[in-house]
Amino acid sequence: MASITPTSPNTIRSTHRPTLKPLVVPERLLLGPGPSNADPQVIAAMDQQPIGHFDPDYLVMMDEVQELLRYAWQTDNALTYAIAGTGSAAMEATLANAIEPGDRVLVAVKGYFGHRLVAMAERYGGAVQTIHKPWGEAFTLAELTAALDTYQPAVLAIVHAETSTGVRQPLEGLGAACRAHGCLLIVDTVTSLGGLPIFLDDWQVDLAYSCSQKGLSCAPGISPFTMSPRAVEKLERRSHPVANWYLDATLLRQYWGPPRVYHHTAPVNLTYALREALRLLAEEGLAARWQRHQKNAEYLWAGLADLGLTCHVSEALRLPTLTTVRVPDGVDAKAVIRKLLADYNLEIGGGLGDLAGKVWRIGLMGYNSQPQNVDTLIKALGEVLRAVA
């Protein structure tokens, strides 16, 4: 094979030079646990040239994203910004910044993502204790308060909307209980932000994170993160540096606000997208957004009942963004998922962990929470169930 230059000793080794056609992405209706379809206006916002991440216009955009996030979460937290990464990166950011080695950390586990919190908290040196609920149930405030009494943790972490089970965890009163115990409260709002009521400050939540690809109807890869003044105070008192350089809030806050010091190259186009997604949320208004999700979820639940299917979670605790539906006896859950995708271009999710093979997971999130999507799904699911019976 020819060398690159007459003097180069190197040669291009591959005998298989890939010759691919330009990318064509199939059109799918994403009604699973995420990602959801992005709002076309968000895609249009992304579809522009990058600008520099210190461009004055970009810095304005960063400030706007922070202001919009505060609205979405109903918080005044100054330290509110977006992490360059998916929801797991933002999850890791909360734990990395909240936990010092040896801190007692209590994780209230009632599904798959509770276990992920445990795994991450252990990596940051937390002395982790757990309490558990069956997958499909939520903790009561009395149970959580009793656990705070027993374990006296420095940090309590809990998932608001458990995507593996479809359960909404009521949070009223928990922040006050944590404060009474001198404990920081971390809440995962990955499947709740932009889809169901969240009042971060009223609920006295200290750290929260989310993702872009569900209730916000944005592309994945940029994730909301926030810390209360109490959490920042603990951060500033740390005796060990945050054990993750990329996610260290003491560094990142100097990029998201004055003195605007370089930290990493921002995912500029995802910032355009997130700004547009959050702008659309503010334009619709939180109350209208939450009502739309609830109404369309109830329409879905009625349609599923008409098909003879049963929801896994009691209606009072059911998420409007994500519904778990029990797989009828004798039905191959994966075959149904495969056929919906192959024949209808429609994606739903299967069960995770304890619920693997037992439920399907149907998401109606953000832009996708529309009655016509419910009609499309119910019709397709009915036909597929008859075909596989």
Ligand SMILES: Cc1ncc(COP(=O)(O)O)c(C=O)c1O
């Ligand atoms: C409740 C919850 N937490 C965390 C995550 C992790 O987010 P990501 O997959 O964007 O990394 C997910 C993902 O679905 C989730 O549902």
